[in-house]
Each structure stands twice: as structure tokens, then as C-alpha cells.
Amino acid sequence: QVQLVGSGGGLVQAGGSLRLSCAASGLTFRIYVMGWFRQAPGKDREFVAVLSRSGSYTYYADSVKGRFTISRDNDKNTAYLQLSSLKPEDTAVYYCAAGRTSSSDPESYNYWGQGTHVTVSS
Numbered sequence: 001q002v003q004l005v006g007s008g009g010g011l012v013q014a015g016g017s018l019r020l021s022c023a024a025s026g027l028t029f030r031i032y033v034m035g036w037f038r039q040a041p042g043k044d045r046e047f048v049a050v051l052s053r054s055g056s057y058t059y060y061a062d063s064v065k066g067r068f069t070i071s072r073d074n075d076k077n078t079a080y081l082q083l084s085s086l087k088p089e090d091t092a093v094y095y096c097a098a099g100r101t102s103s104s105d106p107e108s109y110n111y112w113g114q115g116t117h118v119t120v121s122s
Helices: none
Strands: 003-005 010-013 018-025 033-039 046-051 058-060 067-073 078-083 090-100 111-114 117-121
Touching: 003 090, 010 111, 018 033, 018 090, 018 117, 033 067, 033 078, 046 067, 046 078, 058 067
Parallel strands: 010 117
Antiparallel strands: 003 018, 018 078, 033 046, 033 090, 046 058, 067 078, 090 111, 090 117
């Protein structure tokens, strides 16, 4: 069965960096677009970034543009989100997702990871 396993979250200081990973299994990874979303306490899940199946197209939320980088390694069936210049407001549970259409709409995605928590201290 399809499984996405997110990892790499933790506690970091403001201005620091962190790399999140999303290991996929049970699907033909290369034909899926990969997205990252996050959810802060008491808030709705919000779009962070998306990457096309070939890796040629990326799109970022304005709040993270220039600080976060999405990437993928189709040979390893893994997607990544590099978090840099972190701010306390980046604190959230981060979710990776797989879908067939590049979109900022979470409803466009078919499969979701369990989430990994990122806490940024001031």
C-alpha cells in the first residue's frame, strides 16, 4: 500500500536550517507531483511548496519564498524540503503529499505523510 513517511523535524533556533525528508513507497514515485504543507496550532493546513514529477517546475508560498527549497530524488523515491532562515512563525507540523496535479489545493493530493513537527525558538 502507498505510504509516505515524513522525517527530519525537530527544534531549531531562529535563523537556523533544517531538512525534511519524505520517503515514498507503494507507488510509482516519478509520476506523482510532490507537495509540502504545514499546519500551525489552531490554524488550517496551508500550502508551502510543490514540485512537478520531473522536478522542472516549482512553486512556493510567498511566506517561504527565498527561504525554503523543495527537491526530489526519483531514484530514491524521496522528496525533500530544505528550510533555511527559519522564523518562529514557521513552527508547525509539516506534511508531504503526493498527487497527480501540481496544485496549492490540498484536495488535489491523494496521499499524505504522517507529518513531522518543526519548532523554531526565538
